[in-house]
Amino acid sequence: MAQVTLNTLRKVYPNGFEAVKPASFTIEKGEFVVLVGPSGCGKSTMLRMIAGLEDITQGDLQIGDRIVNDVDPADRDIAMVFQNYALYPHMTVRKNIGYGLKNRKIAKDVIDQKVTDAANLLNLNDYLDRKPSQLSGGQRQRVAMGRAIVRDPSLFLFDEPLSNLDAKLRNQMRIEIKALQRRLGVTSVYVTHDQVEAMTMADRIIVMNGGEIEQIGTPAQVYHSPASTFVASFMGAPPMNLLDALVAENAAMIGGQTIAQFAGHGPVTLGIRPEDILPDPNGDFEINVTLIEELGAHRILHATWAGQTIMVSVAKDVTAETGTMHVAIKSDALSFFDAQTGRRL
Amino acid sequence: MKRAGFSIRWLPILLLLPQLSIILIFFYWPAAHAVRSSFFLQDPFGFGETFVGLKNYTSLLKSSAYLRSAQFTVIFTLMVTALSLSLALLLAVKADKVIKGAKTYRTFLMWVYAVAPPVAGVIGLVLFDQSWGPLKEFFGLFGWDFRLGVDYFDTAFAMVVISVWKQLPVNFIFFLSGLQSIPKSVREAALIDNRSASGRFWDVTFPLLAPTAFFLLIINITYALFDTFGIIDTVVKGEPSNNPMTLVYRVYVDGFRGNDLGGSSAQSVVLMVLVLALTVFQFRMVERRIHYT
Ligand SMILES: Nc1ncnc2c1ncn2[C@@H]1O[C@H](COP(=O)(O)OP(=O)(O)O)[C@@H](O)[C@H]1O
Numbered sequence: 001m002a003q004v005t006l007n008t009l010r011k012v013y014p015n016g017f018e019a020v021k022p023a024s025f026t027i028e029k030g031e032f033v034v035l036v037g038p039s040g041c042g043k044s045t046m047l048r049m050i051a052g053l054e055d056i057t058q059g060d061l062q063i064g065d066r067i068v069n070d071v072d073p074a075d076r077d078i079a080m081v082f083q084n085y086a087l088y089p090h091m092t093v094r095k096n097i098g099y100g101l102k103n104r105k106i107a108k109d110v111i112d113q114k115v116t117d118a119a120n121l122l123n124l125n126d127y128l129d130r131k132p133s134q135l136s137g138g139q140r141q142r143v144a145m146g147r148a149i150v151r152d153p154s155l156f157l158f159d160e161p162l163s164n165l166d167a168k169l170r171n172q173m174r175i176e177i178k179a180l181q182r183r184l185g186v187t188s189v190y191v192t193h194d195q196v197e198a199m200t201m202a203d204r205i206i207v208m209n210g211g212e213i214e215q216i217g218t219p220a221q222v223y224h225s226p227a228s229t230f231v232a233s234f235m236g237a238p239p240m241n242l243l244d245a246l247v248a249e250n251a252a253m254i255g256g257q258t259i260a261q262f263a264g265h266g267p268v269t270l271g272i273r274p275e276d277i278l279p280d281p282n283g284d285f286e287i288n289v290t291l292i293e294e295l296g297a298h299r300i301l302h303a304t305w306a307g308q309t310i311m312v313s314v315a316k317d318v319t320a321e322t323g324t325m326h327v328a329i330k331s332d333a334l335s336f337f338d339a340q341t342g343r344r345l
Numbered sequence: 346m347k348r349a350g351f352s353i354r355w356l357p358i359l360l361l362l363p364q365l366s367i368i369l370i371f372f373y374w375p376a377a378h379a380v381r382s383s384f385f386l387q388d389p390f391g392f393g394e395t396f397v398g399l400k401n402y403t404s405l406l407k408s409s410a411y412l413r414s415a416q417f418t419v420i421f422t423l424m425v426t427a428l429s430l431s432l433a434l435l436l437a438v439k440a441d442k443v444i445k446g447a448k449t450y451r452t453f454l455m456w457v458y459a460v461a462p463p464v465a466g467v468i469g470l471v472l473f474d475q476s477w478g479p480l481k482e483f484f485g486l487f488g489w490d491f492r493l494g495v496d497y498f499d500t501a502f503a504m505v506v507i508s509v510w511k512q513l514p515v516n517f518i519f520f521l522s523g524l525q526s527i528p529k530s531v532r533e534a535a536l537i538d539n540r541s542a543s544g545r546f547w548d549v550t551f552p553l554l555a556p557t558a559f560f561l562l563i564i565n566i567t568y569a570l571f572d573t574f575g576i577i578d579t580v581v582k583g584e585p586s587n588n589p590m591t592l593v594y595r596v597y598v599d600g601f602r603g604n605d606l607g608g609s610s611a612q613s614v615v616l617m618v619l620v621l622a623l624t625v626f627q628f629r630m631v632e633r634r635i636h637y638t
């Protein structure tokens with residue numbers, strides 16, 4: 001278990017592309033941090049710099065009490081789980097899991113014991129003598145996990161470990177990984193482009209976009225108080241509604257109707273989560289529902305409001321029809337963003 | 346699913362006919378002829394033949410020249426195979442690490458592939474030449490009086506060097522593409538699991554190259570045994586008698602220079618059996634080989 005500190009860590013690839021702009025943050029001991037963002041935003045690059053698989057262009061990386069910029073990956077006391085599992089195809093599951101220990105001059109019986117323990121933990125006992133090609137995707141994923149946990153590293157790194165699995169297995173493994181991390185208490189950095197994974201697994205989320213960190217916060221903070229319109233639209237499915245509004249005389253207005261009190265002047269972007277718009281026959285606002293998406297537990301209403309499209313999420317027992325509908329708004333759940341920069345106001 | 350097939354029964358046979366007749370005329374018929382001639386003693390002037398049973402074979406075993414060639418062939422094949430495989434692997438590993446100018450470097454290593462064996466032999470002759478060969482002069486610096494075509498060891502040495510040089514590019518290309526087909530993440534996982542570069546090579550990289558290496562092993566043995574004919578012919582041209590030669594070359598020398606068609610046929614049959622054994626061995630190994638996914 002170790003604290004990890006990034007101090008203005010930056011990555012410029014040899015072709016001159018700046019994949020990670022100077023980033024600084026600290027990951028606490030035992031914390032599970034998820035790096036999330038659209039593909040190509042620099043998440044893997046960041047993780048690979050932490051792993052030592054990619055050179056650090058600038059800045060310092062500290063794991064535990066060492067600056068590890070120039071330390072080999074094998075000496076950083078980390079373990080990594082790759083997207084395509086990266087198992088050694090010619091080794092049995094047992095050898096795959098034990099390989100990292102074998103190279104660390106650990107006695108054979110100790111290795112055997114640790115491999116057995118890890119296999120128990122991951123339900124892999126029956127497969128120890130198989131080759132990776134004889135395993136299912138989920139089992140391979142478990143072997144990759146096993147290879148990471150036997151080492152007792154001070155830091156786990158995950159690069160989209162679940163994206164090759166089908167949806168059902170992904171949900172199951174998500175919970176398993178999270179539970180395992182809780183149990184072992186190992187500091188973890190987990191990269192994903194899937195905001196659901198980020199929300200459900202993270203102690204803290206780091207949202208990245210275009211090589212830059214947009215926001216660092218708990219899942220609740222990121223969800224309820226997004227730091228930018230990017231975060232607002234990236235986190236949550238369906239995403240937060242972003243509407244053009246006008247502030248005048250301490251009130252934010254859409255289509256001439258006051259939505260909420262707000263100090264300032266001029267155009268702003270107003271963010272409302274789809275579930276914070278409530279169908280209410282006595283509501284002040286009128287929307288025009290054009291399409292209803294049935295999702296079982298709830299429904300998504302696609303609608304227009306004063307010429308702007310919005311989405312409204314309603315519970316399954318709420319009757320909804322296309323056409324005019326009255327709604328109320330949870331005014332304490334609103335977010336305001338600068339209309340130009342998109343930063344939270 | 347609808348079975349794809351020919352509606353006319355004889356059409357596939359007709360389409361196969363050209364290929365089959367080529368194989369028949371140029372491979373099976375001469376082979377059968379060689380097997381037959383190996384039991385006969387041919388008249389040197391082409392008038393008739395006498396059945397001699399296994400005599401051609403037994404006299405092969407008694408011929409010290411033949412046994413010497415056999416011994417040389419074994420050593421030559423081992424040397425050429427081992428050297429060209431290991432050097433190519435070394436070069437491929439190095440080339441795989443190169444990022445800048447990788448293409449130039451690879452092209453540079455591969456062009457030899459386009460050189461025909463007799464041409465390789467001629468280039469070798471020039472390099473080792475008795476009066477002005479740069480390699481001969483280089484060896485002279487170390488007090489080695491290199492005498493191509495005169496000294497048995499020196500000639501063998503030149504044959505091995507030229508043959509290895511000629512075969513390097515093929516091995517290099519296969520090893521390099523083998524290396525590059527190893528998933529990057531597997532190597533990175535190894536980088537985290539093992540701090541020793543040589544440990545990573547022998548534990549992870551090499552086993553993943555093993556199918557390529559095995560394939561090349563067979564290719565190289567075949568090459569050293571048979572395809573070096575052109576190189577050997579160029580190097581020993583003029584006076585084959587005192588010089589080292591492989592079994593394949595001896596078939597040619599005894600048959601066409603010595604006019605001993607029966608003995609030379611017996612030698613060919615021995616080589617055929619050798620090829621057959623190699624092929625069986627290869628198929629056995631390919632069957633046993635693990636398939637990675
Ligand atoms: N070796 C490289 N050379 C140049 N650009 C690269 C290299 N690797 C990645 N990139 C670029 O850096 C950006 C970030 O890549 P990456 O960290 O893999 O993104 P993510 O994991 O968030 O999808 C991408 O635009 C990608 O094209």
Ligand SMILES: [Mg+2]
Nearest residue numbers: 043044045160
């Ligand atoms: Mg990535």
